[in-house]
Amino acid sequence: MIPVTPLLTAITVTRTFRRNIDVILFHCKKVYHMTTIPLKHLLIKNLNKEASGVEALFSTYVDLIESNASESTHREFQKSIMEPYLKTCYGSSINHRPCDASTVNFKDNLMNHECTSSPPTNPDLNLNLQENTTPTSDIRRALQNYKAMRSWKKVGRGRSLPSSEANFVIRLFSYNILAQYLLETHSYLYKHHNQCSLEWETRKKLLIQEILEAQATVICLQEMQEDHLNEFLKPFKEHKYNHLYKKRTNDKNDGLLLMFRSDVFDLIEYENVEFFQSGTDLLNRDNVAIIVKLSLKNSPETQIVIATTHLLYNPKRNDIRLGQTQILMAELERIAFIKNTSRGPKYHPIILAGDFNLQPKSGVYKFITEGSFAYMGKSRTLEQADHRRLSNSLIPPHLYVTDSCQHFFILSKRLRNRGEGNVMLENSEKGPPRGSRDSSDQNQFKRNEVDVQNRNFQKIQISDGHHVKFGSGSLTHPFKLRSVYSHIDRNGQDEATTHQDGWVTVDYIFFSEVELIEQYTLPTQKQCKALATIPNHAIGSDHLSIGATFILRKKLRQ
Known part of the structure; x- marks a missing residue:
């Protein structure tokens, strides 16, 4: 006994x-x-x-x-009652009950998309199960909790904006969808999750459901795994989306996916930006960005620049994120530029979205939203430091990106009306930069105009009243970018988009020269505790999606 x-x-x-x-x-x-x-x-x-x-x-x-x-x-043990060892799935959010990954399924017949400033509603897009199956009360409760937290909320004039042929409504949806190979590589981060909800087939259905349900005209996805791309794109191609994909550099297997409605936009120009620049210590990571310039089909003169990126994760290296953002802003400046005026340069409207891996009010956030930031003397986290302070030079001058986030040769061509306007950044798709310090393009300037070996402060005059700086210890950019989200609700509670040792915000949508009329609401940190661990049976990623609706003013035909 x-x-x-x-x-x-x-x-x-x-x-x-x-x-x-x-x-x-x-x-x-x-x-x-x-x-x-x-x-x-x-x-x-x-x-x-x-x-x-x-x-x-x-x-x-x-x-x-x-x-x-x-x-x-x-x-x-043949004399004993045999008990086969069954691999069960446990999750803190469903009281440790076994589950079956095949339980969750969706109808293939998804909605037709029309851009509208009203919240999308379609009962067919609710979570559907196979016939003769019933969702558990836990799965149903998780879905209800999540949907109660997310809605399209009108803001500003969106509450009473009259319809007008002079306005175009554009909705953008951004989502870090969590590459499956990264989930499996870092499985220790998900050991307390419901294991069934981590399967790619289960997550994919949830992701596609939520993305299509948004009825967005532009979709920006981060951590799109390359070998999942073709299968993932099928329902979006059926709904008239064109796409651009940029894999992270070197041996990384995921990247960025930007989709736009082909019946709404024409693609004018695009750039796949690589932040990896060989021989540059600060820019030795494989993060990338996609920038597109789109025009309206029914108003070709109306154009907008949209970009998505996924910056470095390392919480201690805001200096690297700042350098990556300097490169990104320089490329945005090049593509969004229209013309110089007596009031300064004029740019197309811009929307910038993605996973920036930084928190509100951090140094890089301030740089993006305030247009300037002094980094010299600060630590790598861009906070005050007693030692290991940053010098006056962030990225080396041989990249020819000025402290005002402009390409030196692009700016020189605009103001001097000569030269080819080369971009001196490496790109694995295009090969090495065109030209060198001995090229004819650069020989049109004094040989010592930019001393690429000098990390000290340099101030160079390009034309009367215009000069550029290298190594000044601070950065500026020309855009007046605002965040879609205030990152705090009316009760003073912080909003969140992911869990990193606690619920935090790292995903953003920034905009300029368009009018925000709706936002896809985010839960607060307190509300997120009801979500338990994500991904789960309601949420397909370890991030929450973000979205916004804007008014783009149509330009009159000249």
């Missing part, structure tokens, strides 16, 4: 043992598939003869290993 106390201990420890040993067994397939060996009986036997629970756990694992080659172990 087995004593009561050891039996109770065995049941408790067995559950813990199953969850903790599962990772080891997964990588030892011969052991993992030995479902004829009753794990609980092995553990009870070892608990009775070992001095401690830890020793019993170890002995049980050894028994499983040895039993792979020993038939005696099999015979010993």
Whole structure:
């Protein structure tokens, strides 16, 4: 007769043992598939003869290993009731009940998209299950909780904006969808998640559902895995979306996906921006950006520049994110530029969205929204520092990107009306930069005009009243960018877009020269606690999606 106390201990420890040993067994397939060996009986036997629970756990694992080659172990337990070892999925959000990844399914017949300033509603886009199946109360509750947190909220004049042929309504949706290979590579980050909800097929359906439901005219996705791209695009192609994809550089297998409605926009110009620049310590990461210039089909003179990016994650290296943002702003300035006027340069409207991996009010956030930032003397986090302070030079002058986030040769061509206006950035798709310091394009200037070996402050006059700076210790950019979100609700509660040791905001939509009339509301940090761990059966990623609706003023035909 087995004593009561050891039996109770065995049941408790067995559950813990199953969850903790599962990772080891997964990588030892011969052991993992030995479902004829009753794990609980092995553990009870070892608990009775070992001095401690830890020793019993170890002995049980050894028994499983040895039993792979020993038939005696099999015979010993043939007298017992055999309990096959089933891999179950546990999740903190559903009370540790087993689940089936095949439970969740969607109807293939999704909505027809029309751009509108009203919130999209379509009952066919609710989570649908296969016939003759019923969702568990936990899954239904998770969906209801999530949908209650997310809605399209009118802001500003959007509450009473009259219809007008002079206005075009554009809706943008941005989402870091979590590349599956990154999830599996960093599986330790998701060990407390419901394992069924981490499967790509399950997540993909949730992601496509939420993205299409937004009825966006432009979609910006981050962490789109390259080998999932073609399959993922199928429903979007059916709904008249064209796309651009940019994989991260070097050996990374994910990247950015930007989609736009082909029946609404024409593509005028685009640039795949690479932040990796060889020989530059600050720019040695594989992050990228996509910038597009689009025109309205029914108003070709009306153009807008839209960009998406995914900046470096490392929380301690805001200096790298600042350098990446300097490159991004220089490319935005080049593509969005229209003409010089007596009041200064004129630019197309801009919308910039993505995962910036920075929090509100941080140094890079201030640079984006305020248009200037002094980094010299600060730490790598761009906070005040007592040691390891940043110098006056952020990125090297041989890239020819000025401290006002403009390409030197582009600006020189505009103001001097000579030269080819080269961009001196590396790009793996285009090869090395056109020209060198000895090129004819650059020889039209004084040879020592920009000293690329000099990291000290340089101030160079390009034309009367116009000069540029290198190594000044601060950056500026020409755009008046605002954030769609205030990052705090009316009750003073912080909003959140992902969980990184706590609920934080890292995903943004910035805009200029368009009018914000709607935002896809974000939950507060307090509300996010009801979501438990994400991804789950309601949310397909470890980020929350963001979105906004804008008014773009149509230009009159000249």
